[in-house]
Amino acid sequence: MSQTPRHSAERSVPTSADVARLAGVSRATVSYVLNNTSAVRISEPTRRRVREAAEELGYVPHAAARTLRAGHTRIVLLPTAHIPVGPLYSRFISELQWALRRLDYTVVQYGSLGLDGDAAARAWAELRPVAVLSLGEIALTAQNVEVLKRSGAKAVITLGPQHVEGAHSLVMDQxxxxxxxxxxxxxxxxxxxxxxxxxxxxxxxxxxxxxxxxxxxxxxxxxxxxxxxxxxxxxxxxxxxxxxxxxxxxxxxxxxxxxxxxxxxxxxxxxxxxxxxxxxxxxxxxxxxxxxxxxxxxxxxxMVTGQLLAELVDRAVRDPTGVPERHDLMGAEVVRREST
Amino acid sequence: MSQTPRHSAERSVPTSADVARLAGVSRATVSYVLNNTSAVRISEPTRRRVREAAEELGYVPHAAARTLRAGHTRIVLLPTAHIPVGPLYSRFISELQWALRRLDYTVVQYGSLGLDGDAAARAWAELRPVAVLSLGEIALTAQNVEVLKRSGAKAVITLGPQHVEGAHSLVMDQxxxxxxxxxxxxxxxxxxxxxxxxxxxxxxxxxxxxxxxxxxxxxxxxxxxxxxxxxxxxxxxxxxxxxxxxxxxxxxxxxxxxxxxxxxxxxxxxxxxxxxxxxxxxxxxxxxxxxxxxxxxxxxxxMVTGQLLAELVDRAVRDPTGVPERHDLMGAEVVRREST
CATH class of the missing domain: 3.40.50.2300 (Response regulator)
Structure with missing residues (x-):
C-alpha cells in the first residue's frame, strides 16, 4: 500500500510544487519566498517570479504544513458552552475571543458534549493548541493537563470552582x-x-x-x-x-x-x-x-474581563515553565433597589 | 540550509517515530493502528503494543498531519461578529456552532477586523477550511469565493443582503x-x-x-x-x-x-x-x-435556524459541484401589543 499523495482528492488545488514548476524554481525556494524567510538569499526577480506564479495559480500557503514545521500552532482551544448562558456570560466569551484574536491567536471552539476529561484532553491535543482554556464544562484532572502539555500546549488554564494541578487556575466560585x-x-x-x-x-x-x-x-x-x-x-x-x-x-x-x-x-x-x-x-x-x-x-x-483573561493566556504561552498562577476571580455584591 | 526537523522547538513532545521505536514497529504501522485503517491487516497483539506505547508516551495523532494527508480539514470557518449583537443573534450563532459540531465539523472562529475581502479570503484559505460561512461582516466578491474554492473549500456560504456569484447565498435583508x-x-x-x-x-x-x-x-x-x-x-x-x-x-x-x-x-x-x-x-x-x-x-x-444552516453547510460540502443554492431567509411580522 503506497503513501497517498498530498491532495489526491483535490487535484485542482494548486500546490507549492505547481508554483515551483511554473516559476522554474525548487519547492524549497517557493517556501522560502512565500514564508518571507530572510535567512536565505534569493534575488528580487526570482522572488517576483514566485509571487506571480502563486498569484496566477491562486496558491496560498498551507497553515497545517506551517504547523508541522513550527511544531505548534497559534490555536487557543476554547471548549465553549453549548447552552444558552445569559447575556453576561455571552458578552464575556465574545470579549475574550476578540481579545485573543487581537493578540494574533486563532480561537478554535470545540464541542465536547458527552466526553469525559480523558477523552476531551486527547481530542483537544490532536489539534496541537498552543493553549487550552477550559471554561468549566468538563472537569479536567492533573493527568489530563499533562496529556495536553505533552502534546505541546504551553498553557492550560481552567476556569471553575477549584484549582487543578499543573494548570493556571481561575477560581470562580458561583x-x-x-x-x-x-x-x-x-x-x-x-x-x-x-x-x-x-x-x-x-x-x-x-x-x-x-x-x-x-x-x-x-x-x-x-x-x-x-x-x-x-x-x-x-x-x-x-x-x-x-x-x-x-x-x-x-x-x-x-x-x-x-x-x-x-x-x-x-x-x-x-x-x-x-x-x-x-x-x-x-x-x-x-x-x-x-x-x-x-x-x-x-x-x-x-467577573474577570475577557481582556485580562486573554492577557493571562498570552503571558502563560510566552513563559511555559512559569509557576502556575492562581486567581480568585469572583466578586459578588448586592445592589439593593426596590424589590427587596 | 537543511530542513528543520519536525518539532525541533519542542523536543519533549512525543512523535509517532517514538511510538514506533518503543513498540518495535514501523511508523506506517503506528499510523495505520492509530488512525484505525482497516484496509491493512495488522495483528491484534501488534495493535495492542502500538496503543500501549502511544499511551505510555502520551502520544496523540496530529490533526495537521492528517490534514496534509487528506488534503482538507473538517474545519468550518466562521468569521463571527466582534461586536455585541443582541440575544437573538447570539442564540443563532450558538445554535449554529452546536449543530455543526454535531455534524462532526470543527468550528474555527476567525477575527477579520480591518481586512478587506481579498485579504480575508487569503487568510481564511490558509487554514484549508472545508467550508466558509461568511456572516456578512465582510463583503466577499466572486473572486474571493474563487480563491477559497481553489484552496480546497468545498462550499462558501454567504449570509447577507445580496447574492454572491459562486457562493451559496442566504439572502437576509434587514x-x-x-x-x-x-x-x-x-x-x-x-x-x-x-x-x-x-x-x-x-x-x-x-x-x-x-x-x-x-x-x-x-x-x-x-x-x-x-x-x-x-x-x-x-x-x-x-x-x-x-x-x-x-x-x-x-x-x-x-x-x-x-x-x-x-x-x-x-x-x-x-x-x-x-x-x-x-x-x-x-x-x-x-x-x-x-x-x-x-x-x-x-x-x-x-431567522433561519442554526440547525437548518448547519444542514445546508453539510449538504454543500457533500456535493461541491452542485448548483449554488439561494434562499431568502428573513421573514418579519409585527406583533401588536399595547405600546402602539
Whole structure:
C-alpha cells in the first residue's frame, strides 16, 4: 500500500510544487519566498517570479504544513458552552475571543458534549493548541493537563470552582452569588426563602452552587430554603405564581435577573405584593432590571474581563515553565433597589 | 540550509517515530493502528503494543498531519461578529456552532477586523477550511469565493443582503424589519416617525438597512422620518426623553426590544404617555418586552435556524459541484401589543 499523495482528492488545488514548476524554481525556494524567510538569499526577480506564479495559480500557503514545521500552532482551544448562558456570560466569551484574536491567536471552539476529561484532553491535543482554556464544562484532572502539555500546549488554564494541578487556575466560585443573595434577604428579615432553579438544560453548572450558597448561609441562621424549578416561559411563571401562596415563602432568589423579572411580573399579576409579601432578588445587574417597577434588586457579579483573561493566556504561552498562577476571580455584591 | 526537523522547538513532545521505536514497529504501522485503517491487516497483539506505547508516551495523532494527508480539514470557518449583537443573534450563532459540531465539523472562529475581502479570503484559505460561512461582516466578491474554492473549500456560504456569484447565498435583508415597523406605525395613523440608531459600534450593519426600510415606506406616504441616535444607557435615554417633545415625533421605531424598553421607560418617567403621545415599537419579540406596561409591540424576526444552516453547510460540502443554492431567509411580522 503506497503513501497517498498530498491532495489526491483535490487535484485542482494548486500546490507549492505547481508554483515551483511554473516559476522554474525548487519547492524549497517557493517556501522560502512565500514564508518571507530572510535567512536565505534569493534575488528580487526570482522572488517576483514566485509571487506571480502563486498569484496566477491562486496558491496560498498551507497553515497545517506551517504547523508541522513550527511544531505548534497559534490555536487557543476554547471548549465553549453549548447552552444558552445569559447575556453576561455571552458578552464575556465574545470579549475574550476578540481579545485573543487581537493578540494574533486563532480561537478554535470545540464541542465536547458527552466526553469525559480523558477523552476531551486527547481530542483537544490532536489539534496541537498552543493553549487550552477550559471554561468549566468538563472537569479536567492533573493527568489530563499533562496529556495536553505533552502534546505541546504551553498553557492550560481552567476556569471553575477549584484549582487543578499543573494548570493556571481561575477560581470562580458561583456559591458566592447565592451567599450574597441570602445574606441580604436575611438582613431584610426574611426567613422562608425560595431559590429558583432554571429547568433549562445545562444551567445547573451555575444554579447548583448558587443554591448551595443560599443554604450555607440561610440554614445555620434558622431560615428555610426551598428550591423552586422554573422554565423561562410566561406560562410557567404564571402557573408558579398561581400556587405561590401555598408555598409559604416570604422571599425568592430567582437565579438571575431574567428569571427574576419574569417571576416578579407574574407574582404582581397574581396580586402578590413585591416586596411586602414576597421580596425578589436576581443576579447579573442587567440594565433592564432597573426599568421594572419596583426596580429589581440584584447581585452584581464582577467577573474577570475577557481582556485580562486573554492577557493571562498570552503571558502563560510566552513563559511555559512559569509557576502556575492562581486567581480568585469572583466578586459578588448586592445592589439593593426596590424589590427587596 | 537543511530542513528543520519536525518539532525541533519542542523536543519533549512525543512523535509517532517514538511510538514506533518503543513498540518495535514501523511508523506506517503506528499510523495505520492509530488512525484505525482497516484496509491493512495488522495483528491484534501488534495493535495492542502500538496503543500501549502511544499511551505510555502520551502520544496523540496530529490533526495537521492528517490534514496534509487528506488534503482538507473538517474545519468550518466562521468569521463571527466582534461586536455585541443582541440575544437573538447570539442564540443563532450558538445554535449554529452546536449543530455543526454535531455534524462532526470543527468550528474555527476567525477575527477579520480591518481586512478587506481579498485579504480575508487569503487568510481564511490558509487554514484549508472545508467550508466558509461568511456572516456578512465582510463583503466577499466572486473572486474571493474563487480563491477559497481553489484552496480546497468545498462550499462558501454567504449570509447577507445580496447574492454572491459562486457562493451559496442566504439572502437576509434587514430592510424588511424597518418596512414592517413603518407600515404598522402608518396604519396606526402616525406621521412623524423617529428611528433609534444605536450609538454602539458595529451595529450599523443592522441599523442602517432598517432605517432605510422605514424611509422606503414612510416617505412616499408623506410621513417624516428622523434618525435618533441613542446609547444603551439609562442616562442617555433620560436625556433623550427630556428633549423628546422638541423633536415633534408621534412614534418611534427603537431598533430592537432592548432599546425600545429602555426608551419607553424614560419617556414614561418624563411624563410622555405611551402610546397616546408617542407610539413605541421594537424588534426581536423578546420575552421581557411582554413584562412591561404597556406591553411592548415588536417586529418578530423569523431567522433561519442554526440547525437548518448547519444542514445546508453539510449538504454543500457533500456535493461541491452542485448548483449554488439561494434562499431568502428573513421573514418579519409585527406583533401588536399595547405600546402602539
Amino acid at each position: 456559591r458566592e452569588v447565592g451567599v450574597r443573595a441570602a445574606e441580604h434577604l436575611l438582613e431584610r428579615g426574611r426567613r422562608r426563602i425560595g431559590v429558583v432553579v432554571p429547568e433549562e438544560q445545562g444551567l445547573d453548572l451555575f444554579s447548583a452552587p448558587r443554591l448551595a450558597g443560599v443554604r450555607q448561609v440561610a440554614e445555620p441562621a434558622g431560615a428555610t430554603v426551598l428550591p423552586v424549578p422554573l422554565a423561562y416561559e410566561e406560562e410557567a411563571a404564571d402557573a408558579l405564581a398561581a400556587r405561590w401562596r401555598g408555598l409559604g415563602l416570604d422571599a425568592v432568589y430567582a437565579y438571575n435577573d431574567e428569571y427574576a423579572m419574569l417571576l416578579m411580573r407574574s407574582l404582581q399579576d397574581a396580586g402578590i405584593a413585591v416586596p411586602d409579601e414576597t421580596a425578589v432578588i436576581g443576579a447579573d445587574d442587567l440594565l433592564l432590571g432597573r426599568l421594572l417597577r419596583p426596580r429589581l434588586s440584584t447581585v452584581r457579579i464582577d | 430592510r424588511e424589519v424597518g418596512v414592517r415597523a413603518a407600515e404598522h406605525l402608518l396604519e396606526r395613523g402616525r406621521r412623524r416617525i423617529g428611528v433609534v440608531v444605536p450609538e454602539e459600534q458595529g451595529l450599523d450593519l443592522f441599523s442602517a438597512p432598517r432605517l432605510a426600510g422605514v424611509r422606503q415606506v414612510a416617505e412616499p406616504a408623506g410621513a417624516t422620518v428622523l434618525p435618533v441616535p441613542l446609547a444603551y444607557e439609562e442616562e442617555a435615554a433620560d436625556a433623550l426623553a427630556a428633549r423628546w417633545r422638541g423633536l415633534g415625533l408621534d412614534a418611534v421605531y427603537a431598533y430592537n426590544d432592548e432599546y425600545a424598553m429602555l426608551l419607553m421607560r424614560s419617556l414614561q418617567d418624563a411624563g410622555i404617555a405611551v402610546p397616546d403621545e408617542t407610539a413605541v415599537i421594537g424588534a426581536d419579540d423578546l420575552l421581557l418586552g411582554r413584562l412591561l406596561r404597556p406591553r411592548l409591540s415588536t417586529v418578530r424576526i423569523d
